[in-house]
C-alpha cells in the first residue's frame with residue numbers, strides 16, 4: 001500500500017488490481033445496529049459514531065472502474081479485526097510451538113488458547129523441531145497433547161527442514177485467511193519456506209535473527225498459500241493476560257465448560273476453593289491434565305497482580 005493505493009485480488013480472476021479508496025469510505029456511520037464491526041460498536045452502544053474506515057489487509061471490498069482508475073466503493077463487514085498483526089477477517093491462527101529450543105511450554109499454550117477463544121479465532125497447533133528431541137520426550141509431549149486433541153484442537157507435528165509432516169498440513173489453508181504466530185525462535189520462517197518453497201523468505205529469517213525491534217515498521221502482507229492466504233507475524237517473547245478479568249477466564253476452557261454443569265455452583269464457580277467443584281475434583285482424580293488446572297490458577301494470580309499495578 002502506497003498512500004491510499006491498495007493491491008486487491010479479484011475474487012474470480014485472482015488477478016492483482018491496484019485501486020484507491022473512495023473518499024466516502026472514510027466516513028462510515030457506525031451505530032448499535034451496524035454490522036461493520038461488532039467489537040467497535042459494542043463499546044459505543046447508543047452513540048452513533050462517524051468513524052474513519054480505511055481498507056486494511058484481509059478486507060473484502062467492492063470495487064469498480066472510474067475513468068482510468070479503480071476505486072474501492074465499499075468494505076464488507078469484518079468478521080474480526082486484529083491490531084497486531086493489522087489484519088481483518090482472520091479465519092484461523094497457525095500457532096507454532098517448538099518441541100525444543102525454545103522448550104515446549106504448556107503454560108504458553110494454554111495462554112494462547114484462552115486468548116484465541118476470547119477473540120473467537122480458531123487455533124491450529126503446529127509442533128515444530130520434532131527431530132531435535134529424543135523419542136521418549138516426543139512420546140511424552142504427544143500423549144499430553146492428545147488431551148488437547150480430545151478437546152477438539154487440531155494438532156500437527158513437523159520437521160520443517162526435512163519437510164516431514166508438511167504435506168498433511170497444506171490442506172488447512174484452503175479458502176482461509178490464516179495468521180502465523182509463535183514465540184521467537186520456534187521456526188516460523190523455516191515452516192513457511194517448507195510450505196511455500198517458491199517464496200524465499202530470506203529477509204524475514206534475517207530480521208527474526210535480529211530480534212523483534214526490527215519488525216515494528218514492516219507492513220502486513222498476505223501471501224498466497226495452498227489456495228488460501230497467510231499473514232506472518234513477528235515472533236514475541238512474552239504475552240500478557242491484561243485483557244481478561246479473573247472471573248471470566250474459566251469460560252475460555254473447553255474442558256472446564258464441559259464439566260461445569262456438574263459443579264455445585266454452576267457458572268458462579270471459580271473452580272478454586274469451592275467445595276464440590278467438579279473441575280477441581282477432575283484435577284485431583286488426575287482425569288484432567290494437571291498443567292491445565294495449575295496454569296489456570298497461575299493465570300488468575302497473574303491477572304490479579306497486573307490489575308493491582310493500575
Ligand code: ZN
Pocket residue numbers: 263264269270271272274276277278279280
Ligand atoms: Zn467449579
